[in-house]
Amino acid sequence: MGTQVVVLNGGSSSGKSSMARELVRLLPGTWLRLGVDTLIDALAPSPEEEADVGLVIGADGEVVVGPAFTRVERAWMRGVAAIAADVPVVVEDNFLSGPAAQQRWREALAGLDVLWVGVRCEAAVAEARERARGDRAVGMARAQAEVVHEGIGYDLEVDTGVLPPADAAAVVAASVVAAAVGE
Template identity: 55%
Template sequence: MIVLNGASSSGKSTLGRALQDRLPGTWLLYGVDDLVRALPPRLTSPEGIEFSEDGQVRVGPAFRAAEKAWMQGVAHTARCGVNVIIDDVFLGGPAAQARWQEALLDLRVLCVGVHCQPEVGEAREQARGDRVTGMHRQQAQIVHQGVQYDLEVDSAASTPAALAQLVVARLNHP
């Protein structure tokens, strides 16, 4: 298991795809965006998940219940022998990491912090067109505060392939 944590538009998904290209065997890439897309539209509410115009994200109890089930499902996939890369945004910092640690308790996990400068993240948000402008800036610090990593990378400092090589090297030599 590889868990990638970083703010929205920090380069996690791109790194995940580069890892899939570089790592041998089958590696499935699951992102928190997949969970959000799977939610019924009625859960875009205080009970589920809300995205404010300034880029803040708030989650409620219905989202947390769905998230817990999703995490357990992803962990079960890994327990069935399929390699997994997680692309997540630890909005709750160490509490979010603890939820993954609970789900992945008996699995070998490499936790990677993915960073980039706020202006780079904002430019990516605008280029993508499917993000609220300001989301990266809102999340850039809070998603990393108090989180313990095995490796941290700057997605603006190198190519996805080079960053993937760093992650693979760390995976092979813990």
């Protein structure tokens, strides 16, 4: 069957989205690209609902995730898994809750062939990207650069501070293709 899901985990501004756009272009067949930002955008809470939704992004870039967000996230993960059973998916995420986040994905994706990819980038590089983008709270990239990788198990890691997005995507695509050929 081959890889059905590629999970990209990295901090804010690490290059996940740029890499994922290239990756779905390089992978054989039709792949969908879905990211946690899609989920966050779909929530669109009003300020008074933020506490209920359980996701608060502070002015300093700190992200606080509560139980209500985790409940919604679990449902979203199950939905992604249902899609991946028919159409392969590249998922962009940042495991702010560390191994617990990866475990939630493992539970949702049980029975599917998953490639776990760590998307690394030095904090200074991610921070420069964050400032250039202008659409993130300054400090988020530096705060997440390493913490999202702590305790996480990967099949493959790429450094988007060293490799351009297309090259990093090519490394991942080669791994997916090699796994399919090896079956």
